Amino acid sequence: MHITSAFDSGNIEVIDANSQPVQLAIRRDNNSDFYQWFHFRLEGEAGQSYPLRITNAGKAAYPEGWENYRVCASYDRHNWFRLPAEYDGETLDFTVELDRPAIYLAYFAPYSWERHLDLLAWAQGDDRVQLETLGQTLDGRDMSLLTIGDADAAKHRVWMIARQHPGETMAEWFVEGFLEALLDEANPSARSLLTDTVFHVVPNMNPDGSVRGHLRTNATGANLNREWQEPSMERSPEVFLVRQKMLETGGDIFLDIHGDEALPFNFVAACEGVPGYDERHAQLEETFKRAFVAASPDFQTERGYDLDKPGEANMTVGTNWCGHQFRTLALTLEMPFKDNDNLSDPIEGWSPARCQQLARDIFLPIREALNSL
Template sequence: MHISSAFDSGNIKVIDKKSTPVELAIRIDNQSDFYQWFHFRLEGEVGNEYPLRISNAGKAAYPEGWENYRVCASYDRHNWFRIDAEYDGKALDFTVDLEQPSIYLAYFAPFSWERHLDLIAWAQSDDRVQAETLGLTLDGRDMTLLTIGNPDTAKRKVWMIARQHPGETMAEWFVEGFLETLLDESNSAAMRILQDTVFYVVPNMNPDGSVRGHLRTNAAGANLNREWQSPSMERSPEVYLVRERMLATGGDMFLDIHGDEALPYNFVAACEGVPGYDEKHATLENIFKDAFEKASPDFQTEQGYPLDKPGEANMTVGTNWCGHQFRTLALTLEMPFKDNDTLPDPIEGWSPARCRSLARDMLFPIRETLAYMDEAEK
């Protein structure tokens, strides 16, 4: 048997290969206490069973994320299925029944750096898209902004960012689906919205953490979604660069795409605790959520995070900073690592295909909310 993780987003340590089960541990994010993302390849004899144990699971960033969790697995790195696991409060145990010589195992289906580059290249081939490098990360990777539509003639501006937390790969699967929808020339709704709206999309806010196999931080150990009040090029250039462009451009809607380790639902978190939160914020949020529920059976509003009390929002969080700075709709979309318990899938759980499908459905609430803004200004 051979176990390796020396590849893009790989993360695992072999503690004892001779033990039964084989003892493994997840590597901690650089200069950080966060860890939970894993991604590795197991090679062995076809037909054999390989019991595996992640021994440090109980001290991961979100141990409740292991409850009712099933491991993502793939033989071809394209089609992912789930393997049952058991969590006893300390370790995560699961067994691989090997059907091919090697298998990939991950916390969620990975979205590779190569796929990210392919996505950028594909998008920029459309003459309605401009791909722009805002600057470089600490490891020297490009921070890419996609501008879709005509900024000179657009009445409305929508921002979408994803993967501030690099292990939340469902966020970039979502962006891929959203871009496919927005650039589909047979989609009349997309064609109509691009007549008067420009979209600013950052598919990957944390390239370094993505490639390094981090759960939550960048190369310097910064949690980017706690850097929005005072980012710096030395510690959080990713946020600094995007924030500067937001300040220069402005916007009518800000959407931050994430994944939640513990909650098996799709939901949004708003900015109700920021200073100056008012009826406009609340009305826009309700319009967006109501429209999203109508558009997608995968979206719901009953389960989610507790609401912040007035004036008690954490202003270092991207959604809170945007909602306060621009006095408009700012939402964080959370998707599950596990499954959507309202519509579970016994084979794949929550999957890349479901992420892309949810993204297609989000175009409707965006349109409905912008239409309300237009009507309210008449």
């Protein structure tokens, strides 16, 4: 048997390969206590079973994320299915029964840096898309922005950023589905939106953390979604560069795409705790949520985060900063790592395909919110 994570977004340490089960541990993010993302390849003998144990699961960033969790697995790195796992409060145990000599195992279906570059290359082939490099990360990777539509003639602007937390790969799967739908000439919702709206899309806010196999931070250990009040090129260039561009362009809607480790539902978090939050904010949020519920059976409003009290929002969070700065609709969209318990899938759980479909369903709530401005 051989286990390796020496590849893009790989993360695992082999503690004892000769024990039963094999003892593994997840590496921490660089200069950080965060960890939960894992991604590795196991090679063995087809037809054999391999019991595995993640020994430090109980001290991960979100231990409740292991409850009722199923491991993502793939033989071809394209089609992902789920393996049952058991969590006892300290360790996560699961068994791989190999049908082929090698299998990939991950916390969620990975979204590779190569696929990210492919997405940018594909998108720029459309004449309505402008690809812009805002600057570089600490590891020297490009911070890429896609602008879709006629920025000079547009009546509205919508910003969408994704993957501030690199282990939340469902966010970039969502963006891929969104861009495919937005650029589909046969999609009447997209064509209608692009007559009066320009979209600014950052598919990956955290390239370094993504490649390094981090859960939540960039190369230097900064949680980007706690950097929005005072970002710097030395610590959080990703936020600094995108925030600078937002201040140049402004916007009517700001959507920050994420994944939640514990809650098995799709939901949004708003900016109700920011200074200056008013009835206009509340009405825009209600309009968006009501339309999203109508558009997608995968979206719901009953379960989510506790609301911030007035004036008690954390202003270092992207959604709160945007909602306060631009006095408009700003939402964090959260998707599950596990499954959507309201509409579960016993084979794949919450999956890349479901992320992409949810993205296609977001056109109606965007239009309804813009119409109410």
